[in-house]
Amino acid sequence: MEYEKAFKVIFWVLSGVMFAVALGVLMFLQSIYHTVYAKINGKTITELEEKAIEEQPESAEQSFNPFSEREMEVIFYTIKGYGAVEVADKLKISKRTVERHKENMKDKTDSKNFTGVIYYALTNRLFTDKDLKKLQNH
Amino acid sequence: MYQIIFYTTLFIGIAPLVVLFTKKRAFDKTHPIVPFIWLTAIATLYEFTGTGLLKINTNYWFQFYSLFEFLTLFYFFYRLSEYIYTLIYRTLMLLFVASYLISLFVWSDTDKLISMTINKIFMSCFIFIAVYLWFKSLFKNVEILNLWKHDNFYFVSAFFIYYFATFLLFLFGNVVFDISIYVTDYWLVNVIATLILRILLITGIWNMKKPLR
Numbered sequence A: 001m002e003y004e005k006a007f008k009v010i011f012w013v014l015s016g017v018m019f020a021v022a023l024g025v026l027m028f029l030q031s032i033y034h035t036v037y038a039k040i041n042g043k044t045i046t047e048l049e050e051k052a053i054e055e056q057p058e059s060a061e062q063s064f065n066p067f068s069e070r071e072m073e074v075i076f077y078t079i080k081g082y083g084a085v086e087v088a089d090k091l092k093i094s095k096r097t098v099e100r101h102k103e104n105m106k107d108k109t110d111s112k113n114f115t116g117v118i119y120y121a122l123t124n125r126l127f128t129d130k131d132l133k134k135l136q137n138h
Numbered sequence B: 001m002y003q004i005i006f007y008t009t010l011f012i013g014i015a016p017l018v019v020l021f022t023k024k025r026a027f028d029k030t031h032p033i034v035p036f037i038w039l040t041a042i043a044t045l046y047e048f049t050g051t052g053l054l055k056i057n058t059n060y061w062f063q064f065y066s067l068f069e070f071l072t073l074f075y076f077f078y079r080l081s082e083y084i085y086t087l088i089y090r091t092l093m094l095l096f097v098a099s100y101l102i103s104l105f106v107w108s109d110t111d112k113l114i115s116m117t118i119n120k121i122f123m124s125c126f127i128f129i130a131v132y133l134w135f136k137s138l139f140k141n142v143e144i145l146n147l148w149k150h151d152n153f154y155f156v157s158a159f160f161i162y163y164f165a166t167f168l169l170f171l172f173g174n175v176v177f178d179i180s181i182y183v184t185d186y187w188l189v190n191v192i193a194t195l196i197l198r199i200l201l202i203t204g205i206w207n208m209k210k211p212l213r
Helices: A002-041 A045-055 A069-079 A084-091 A095-109 A114-123 A129-137 B002-011 B015-022 B034-053 B058-080 B086-106 B113-141 B151-165 B167-171 B173-179 B183-206
Strands: none
Touching (some): A002 B151, A002 B183, A069 A084, A069 A114, A069 A129, A084 A095, A095 A114, B002 B034, B002 B183, B015 B034, B015 B183, B034 B058, B034 B183, B058 B113, B086 B113, B113 B167, B113 B173, B151 B167, B151 B183, B167 B173, B167 B183, B173 B183
């Protein structure tokens, strides 16, 4: 019994150590990552986040997204340089539907052409950071 | 006390799927973690009904669960890698097939411990390699502003903590459960680690933001 009790204690201590090591490794890596990110961008994560908040539209009305998910996809692929046929292929819809989406978006934003819609989407920060990164890398 | 922790951990397994469904308009249903969340919810229901109420032999369940666990986690990490480390992942898949066949060979409906050890040890090694590759890509691309607001960081951390903390339990599982009559004292490590895993999963889902694609 004594032997089993000692074994149990050792087992729990070792398991606790394993847990602490895993947690420590993750904390260390995230800390290093944030340092690297801040070094590349010249600012700390807090400063970068504050900047991102400052750049966000002030009122809820301004940040409201008038576009549907599908319409956002049409804008995304158009910015990437895809024509209506290619966008239609990509989204597995007809070219006519793509054009209808574009017309609707022009109406919603009161734009004369589709460039106005793109301008609206970008200035109102309607894309996620991940999407913007994809567009920048394109 | 053990019962409270056990049932809390068990039922919290449904929570990630519930969160995913109640917020389905805001969250990404095509996210690679979704199959694992489904598996967790199904496992919770099975363990409560099949194991808890109907008292079905757990040896079958452990063997099946190991297979689905690997497949869902393989899918998660493979998609997360954006198909860069294809060769490594294909090799790991082959190694899993080999280790699973070995575990089937030593498995019997009266003894699950050796096959469970084989499956879990391979699974742990797979997770350590996949987590390493994820961090490698992370440091290579440096795209994410804040990891604390990034869903995949929580998922990867959850798997890493779980498999690292339970590594000894599964490595010595055969010995531990053979010599001890108080198995729950040891199994509690797995229960607590599972609880942490599930809480991190819920946190990750809560941080999921739907990208356009």
